[in-house]
Amino acid sequence: MSFFKKLKEKITGTNETVTEKFKDGLTKTRDSFTSKVNDLVARFREVDEDFFEELEELLLQADVGVETVMELVDQLRWEVKRKNIKNTDGIQSVISEKLVEIYKAGEELDANLNMQDDLTVILMVGVNGVGKTTTIGKLAARLKEEGKTVMLAAGDTFRAGAIDQLVVWGERVGVEVIRQSEGSDPAAVMYDAIRAAKNRKVDVLICDTAGRLQNKVNLMNELEKVHRVIGKEIEGAPHEVLLALDATTGQNALIQAQTFKEATNVTGIVLTKLDGTAKGGIVLAIRNKLNIPVKFVGLGEGMDDLQPFDPEKYVYGLFAEGLEEEAWE
Amino acid sequence: MAFEGLAQRLQGTLQKIKGKGKISEADVKEMMREVRFALIEADVNLKVVKEFVKTVSERAVGQDVMKSLTPGQQVVKIVKDELTNLMGGEQNPIQFARKSPTVIMMVGLQGAGKTTTTGKLATVLRKRHNKKPLLVAADIYRPAAIQQLETIGKQLTLPVFSLGTDVSPVEIVRQALEEAGKEHHDVVIIDTAGRLHVDEKLMQELKDIQTLSKPDEVFLVVDAMTGQDAVNVAKSFDELLGITGVVLTKLDGDTRGGAALSIRSVTQKPIKFVGMGEKMDALEPFHPERMASRILGMGDVMSLIEKAQENVDEEKAKELEQKFRTQTFTLDDFLDQLQQVKKMGPLDEILKMMPGFNKIKGLENAQVDESQMGRVEAVIRSMTIAERTTPEIINANRKKRIAKGSGTSIQEVNRLLKQFEEMKKMVKQMTNMQQKGKKKMKMPGFDSFFR
Structure with missing residues (x-):
C-alpha cells in the first residue's frame, strides 16, 4: 500500500472538518509547493542530478534550511539508488515519507499537552509580534471547549496595549484574566495569578509574557526569573512552555528555539500564521536538531483557528493534490 | 546582530584562497558555492541569491580578479560592491507633500511592528523635521490595537485619532484627514491593521484607504527575520499599492536579515528606516553601504x-x-x-x-x-x-x-x-x-x- 493511501486511511478515520481546516489553511502553501513538485515531476521524467538540484531549491524556498535540505536530499539519493527508482513516478511519496521521517527523527515525543490532575500551568514565550497573545486566546477557547476551566495571566506588562489585548480575548472566550498595571513586575503577576488559580481551583492557567528578541540578555534573564517563580509556587510547573514561532520567519527561528529552550526549557512550538504563503519549513530542523515538537498550528485569527499539529497531516497538506490523484487509482 | 553568520562564512571562504597568489576558475566556483549557501542561510531569497552569485562570479572570473595580485581582496570588493548595489545605492529621505498634510500609510503583515514603528516615525518627524504629526488608529480588527496606539500617543504626547472599532477604517481615515485640516497637522500617519497579502478582502480595504487618502508615502513594514516568503509579501503589497519604501523592523535581533536584500531587489523600492529596539527613538536611517560592510565582517565603523x-x-x-x-x-x-x-x-x-x-x-x-x-x-x-x-x-x-x-x-x-x-x-x-x-x-x- 502506498504511503498516501496509508495516510488517507489514517486521516479519514479522524475528524474530517479538522483535516479540511488544515487543508484550507495550507491551501496557499500547498498550491505553490505542490504545484511546484508536480511541475518538477512532470518536467523531469528521470531522477537525475538535475532533478535533485531542483528539489533542493524547492525545499530551500520553503525555509527548510541548507543543512536539513542537504541531509534530506542525500537520503533521497540513497533511497532512489537502493530502490532502483529510475523515473519520477511515485517519487512524491518517497519525498513526503522522508520529510515525515526527518521530522520524527530522535525519540518519539508527545504532541499532546502535558495535562495535570489539578492545576496545569502553561507558559507562552516568543519574540515580538509572533502571535503569543492571540494564540493564548485561541488555546483558552480550545481548552474551555474541552470542558476545562481556564484562567489567563497578563504577563506582558511592557508592550503598550498588551494587557488590554489579553483582556479582550478573556471576554471573548469567557475566562478570567489576572492582571496588574502596565510596567509592573511580570514575575509578580505570575505569583498573583497562581494564587488566584489555586483559590478558584481552575484546571489550566495560561501565562502570557512580553515578546523579546532572544539576543537581549537582560530580557531573557527576566524570562528565566518568571519561569523560576512559577516553579517555586508549584512543583514541576510550568508543565508546558510553548514557544510561538511565526511561520514567515526564516533561519533565525532555529536560534530562537535554541535560546528560548535554554532559558525556559521549551516543551513545544506553536507555529503561527500558517494561513499565509509561508511554509514554516524550519520546524523540520527545529524538531530534528533540538527535539522540540510542534504542538499546534495557527491557521487564522478566529477563535477556532488553532489546530493540533500532526506531521503526517502537515505533509499531507503539502502533498494533498498528489494524494487525491493517487486515490483515484 | 544582523548578517553575522554571513560574514563568518564568507570569511572562512576567503581565508581559503587568501594564501594563493592567483586563483583559478575552480576556486571562484567553489567560493561562489559558499557565498550562495551563506546568503540562503541569511534568508536571502533563492532567486535573488542566484542573480547575485551570477553577477559576482562573472566579474570574479573576468579580468579583475585573475590578473589581480590580491585576488582575495578583489573578490571581497566585488562582493561588497554588489551587496551595496543590491541593497540600493544611496539613502532616501521621506517624501513630503507640497501641500500639507503629508499622508503616510503603514502597511504589512500581522506582528511586523507597524504600530510601534508608527510611534517611532512620528518621533523622527517631530524631532528632525519639526512636524506636527497626527496618528490615526485604523486597526479595528486586532483586540486592543487602538489602545496600543493611544498608549504610545500618550507616551509621546502626540494626538491619536480613533473612532473605536465599529467604524470602517476608510471612514476613520476620512474623518482623520478632516481633523488634520482643522487642527493644522502637517503629517498624518495611518496605522493600518496587519493582514495577510493573500487576504483579498482586507487587501481591497487598503486599496480603498489609499484611493481616499492619496498617501505620499506607503511604507511596507517588514520583520527583519522574515525568510524566503519576504519576496511574496513585498511583491503582493507593492503590486497592489505601489509601496514607496520599506521599514525593516527588529534588526536589533541576531537575524542575518537577508530579507533586506530580497525585498529591495524584488520591489526596487528603497529601505528607508530600520527598527533597532523597542524604545520610541530606536528608528534609524538605512545605510546600504554600512550594511554591506557589516555583511562582510568589515565592521560598521560609520555607525x-x-x-x-x-x-x-x-x-x-x-x-x-x-x-x-x-x-x-x-x-x-x-x-x-x-x-x-x-x-x-x-x-x-x-x-x-x-x-x-x-x-x-x-x-x-x-x-x-x-x-x-x-x-x-x-x-x-x-x-x-x-x-x-x-x-x-x-x-x-x-x-x-x-x-x-x-x-x-x-x-x-x-x-x-x-x-x-x-x-x-x-x-x-x-x-x-x-x-x-x-x-x-x-x-x-x-x-x-x-x-
Whole structure:
C-alpha cells in the first residue's frame, strides 16, 4: 500500500472538518509547493542530478534550511539508488515519507499537552509580534471547549496595549484574566495569578509574557526569573512552555528555539500564521536538531483557528493534490 | 546582530584562497558555492541569491580578479560592491507633500511592528523635521490595537485619532484627514491593521484607504527575520499599492536579515528606516553601504563613530585623553568611562561593530554581561574619594568595607583593582605604541564583561 493511501486511511478515520481546516489553511502553501513538485515531476521524467538540484531549491524556498535540505536530499539519493527508482513516478511519496521521517527523527515525543490532575500551568514565550497573545486566546477557547476551566495571566506588562489585548480575548472566550498595571513586575503577576488559580481551583492557567528578541540578555534573564517563580509556587510547573514561532520567519527561528529552550526549557512550538504563503519549513530542523515538537498550528485569527499539529497531516497538506490523484487509482 | 553568520562564512571562504597568489576558475566556483549557501542561510531569497552569485562570479572570473595580485581582496570588493548595489545605492529621505498634510500609510503583515514603528516615525518627524504629526488608529480588527496606539500617543504626547472599532477604517481615515485640516497637522500617519497579502478582502480595504487618502508615502513594514516568503509579501503589497519604501523592523535581533536584500531587489523600492529596539527613538536611517560592510565582517565603523559622537561628551573625552597621557587616570575616570560606554548602547552591539572583532578567537559569540558592569560600578561607588584616586591605600580592612558596602565580595573588589592596574598598564602600552608602532594589543580589564 502506498504511503498516501496509508495516510488517507489514517486521516479519514479522524475528524474530517479538522483535516479540511488544515487543508484550507495550507491551501496557499500547498498550491505553490505542490504545484511546484508536480511541475518538477512532470518536467523531469528521470531522477537525475538535475532533478535533485531542483528539489533542493524547492525545499530551500520553503525555509527548510541548507543543512536539513542537504541531509534530506542525500537520503533521497540513497533511497532512489537502493530502490532502483529510475523515473519520477511515485517519487512524491518517497519525498513526503522522508520529510515525515526527518521530522520524527530522535525519540518519539508527545504532541499532546502535558495535562495535570489539578492545576496545569502553561507558559507562552516568543519574540515580538509572533502571535503569543492571540494564540493564548485561541488555546483558552480550545481548552474551555474541552470542558476545562481556564484562567489567563497578563504577563506582558511592557508592550503598550498588551494587557488590554489579553483582556479582550478573556471576554471573548469567557475566562478570567489576572492582571496588574502596565510596567509592573511580570514575575509578580505570575505569583498573583497562581494564587488566584489555586483559590478558584481552575484546571489550566495560561501565562502570557512580553515578546523579546532572544539576543537581549537582560530580557531573557527576566524570562528565566518568571519561569523560576512559577516553579517555586508549584512543583514541576510550568508543565508546558510553548514557544510561538511565526511561520514567515526564516533561519533565525532555529536560534530562537535554541535560546528560548535554554532559558525556559521549551516543551513545544506553536507555529503561527500558517494561513499565509509561508511554509514554516524550519520546524523540520527545529524538531530534528533540538527535539522540540510542534504542538499546534495557527491557521487564522478566529477563535477556532488553532489546530493540533500532526506531521503526517502537515505533509499531507503539502502533498494533498498528489494524494487525491493517487486515490483515484 | 544582523548578517553575522554571513560574514563568518564568507570569511572562512576567503581565508581559503587568501594564501594563493592567483586563483583559478575552480576556486571562484567553489567560493561562489559558499557565498550562495551563506546568503540562503541569511534568508536571502533563492532567486535573488542566484542573480547575485551570477553577477559576482562573472566579474570574479573576468579580468579583475585573475590578473589581480590580491585576488582575495578583489573578490571581497566585488562582493561588497554588489551587496551595496543590491541593497540600493544611496539613502532616501521621506517624501513630503507640497501641500500639507503629508499622508503616510503603514502597511504589512500581522506582528511586523507597524504600530510601534508608527510611534517611532512620528518621533523622527517631530524631532528632525519639526512636524506636527497626527496618528490615526485604523486597526479595528486586532483586540486592543487602538489602545496600543493611544498608549504610545500618550507616551509621546502626540494626538491619536480613533473612532473605536465599529467604524470602517476608510471612514476613520476620512474623518482623520478632516481633523488634520482643522487642527493644522502637517503629517498624518495611518496605522493600518496587519493582514495577510493573500487576504483579498482586507487587501481591497487598503486599496480603498489609499484611493481616499492619496498617501505620499506607503511604507511596507517588514520583520527583519522574515525568510524566503519576504519576496511574496513585498511583491503582493507593492503590486497592489505601489509601496514607496520599506521599514525593516527588529534588526536589533541576531537575524542575518537577508530579507533586506530580497525585498529591495524584488520591489526596487528603497529601505528607508530600520527598527533597532523597542524604545520610541530606536528608528534609524538605512545605510546600504554600512550594511554591506557589516555583511562582510568589515565592521560598521560609520555607525560606531556616529553613535560615539552622539553620546560621548567631547570635553570629557579630551580630559580623559589628557589623563591617559599624564597617567593620572583614576578609578573615578574608569567609572566615568564605563558610563560613557553604557550610554552608547548594549556593549555587545558596539563590540560587533568594531572591525575585525568577529575574527578574535573565542569572542565570536561573546555575550556581554551588563550586570557585571553594574557590580563594578557599585564597587567603585563604595570607595572613598581618596581610595578612588590612590587605590594603593586600599588595604584588607578597606576591602572588607567596600565589599560590604557594594554588596559584593572581597574577591570582586580584588578583581576590579587588578583590572584597573592592568588597564593602566595597557594605557601606558598604548601611548608607547603610538610611537613604536605595532605591538600585540590585549584588552585586559574587559575580560570580565564576557561570559
